[in-house]
Amino acid sequence: MRIQTALYGLCLVTCSDPNDAQRVASRSAPVAITAPMEQPPSPVVLVTIDGVRWQDVYASVDESPGFGGGYMPVLRDLVAREGAMLGAPGYGRIDASGPNFVSMPGYTEIFTGQPATCRDNDCGRPEQSTFLEGLASRGAKVAVFASWEKVGDAVAHTTPTFFVSAGRPEGDTQKPFPGGGAYRPDASTMEQSIVYLRESLPDVLVVSLGDTDEYAHAGNVRGYTDALTRADAFIGRINATLATMGERGASTHLFVTTDHGRSQGWSEHGGKYPESGRVWLAAMGPRIASRGFVATRDHHLSDLASTIVAVATNEDATSDGLSELIAR
Numbered sequence: 001m002r003i004q005t006a007l008y009g010l011c012l013v014t015c016s017d018p019n020d021a022q023r024v025a026s027r028s029a030p031v032a033i034t035a036p037m038e039q040p041p042s043p044v045v046l047v048t049i050d051g052v053r054w055q056d057v058y059a060s061v062d063e064s065p066g067f068g069g070g071y072m073p074v075l076r077d078l079v080a081r082e083g084a085m086l087g088a089p090g091y092g093r094i095d096a097s098g099p100n101f102v103s104m105p106g107y108t109e110i111f112t113g114q115p116a117t118c119r120d121n122d123c124g125r126p127e128q129s130t131f132l133e134g135l136a137s138r139g140a141k142v143a144v145f146a147s148w149e150k151v152g153d154a155v156a157h158t159t160p161t162f163f164v165s166a167g168r169p170e171g172d173t174q175k176p177f178p179g180g181g182a183y184r185p186d187a188s189t190m191e192q193s194i195v196y197l198r199e200s201l202p203d204v205l206v207v208s209l210g211d212t213d214e215y216a217h218a219g220n221v222r223g224y225t226d227a228l229t230r231a232d233a234f235i236g237r238i239n240a241t242l243a244t245m246g247e248r249g250a251s252t253h254l255f256v257t258t259d260h261g262r263s264q265g266w267s268e269h270g271g272k273y274p275e276s277g278r279v280w281l282a283a284m285g286p287r288i289a290s291r292g293f294v295a296t297r298d299h300h301l302s303d304l305a306s307t308i309v310a311v312a313t314n315e316d317a318t319s320d321g322l323s324e325l326i327a328r
């Protein structure tokens with residue numbers, strides 16, 4: 001950790017890459033995060049899994065035909081030992097702010113820490129700066145890997161100064177299935193992000209998976225549940241990778257959530273289906289004080305950003321975040 005401190009101190013004053021220095025100097029001040037970090041950052045990994053219902057995360061609560069519920073045993077097991085989970089039945093709620101429960105408003109809310117002003121998936125970059133921009137401006141090494149190309153817009157209100165790999169890059173010949181257009185299948189997003197985590201040592205890594213929502217829109221129950229099972233196994237791979245990374249891995253926090261839920265009939269989501277606003281969230285790491293399903297006051301996806309900043313910077317959680325989860 002001492003080496004990290006030195007690196008951060010250096011980069012904030014004179015970056016080894018002159019382009020980095022220029023970018024730092026020309027970057028506009030973020031809305032809520034201005035002070036350089038005084039302590040070394042605690043790394044954070046945030047995984048989002050698109051359009052996954054709370055019923056499919058919390059076991060045996062779903063009655064729809066074709067579903068057994070509880071498709072995330074690896075995550076559930078990790079949480080039981082090392083973290084907390086919000087939004088389980090009987091333990092309070094966490095909701096997207098909506099009012100249209102679709103992806104871009106959901107991701108915008110996650111990354112800006114504010115209810116989104118945008119209403120659909122064509123809204124482009126957010127009006128407010130994001131917590132990723134804020135942490136990057138304080139010297140954190142931020143990286144984003146996303147299956148859906150539009151997530152690349154939601155992560156920053158201007159052209160990002162950090163690494164973003166969203167969708168398939170031009171010239172990539174793999175098929176976008178189960179998505180279309182520039183979509184990159186989750187298997188590829190997962191593989192690339194694991195390699196980056198291990199070899200490039202990001203301070204903040206976002207991995208945004210999307211196969212679940214693609215299969216759900218196609219009405220493919222098996223495709224959806226299998227994609228969720230693979231996402232769950234990926235959480236296990238992240239944890240196993242962190243376990244090989246010494247003190248850095250041990251000090252890393254992991255958050256897992258979704259951008260929106262699904263309709264009662266499962267395949268849809270959006271403003272017409274208020275129930276699709278309900279989401280879920282898992283948090284793990286040394287500063288997460290609670291264990292297992294946690295009864296909290298009701299929360300929104302927007303509460304996550306300040307919580308991530310608090311653990312990444314070793315600062316106190318602000319009262320508008322998930323402060324009740326965090327040890328001082």
Ligand SMILES: [Zn+2]
Nearest residue numbers: 051213217269
């Ligand atoms: Zn969708």
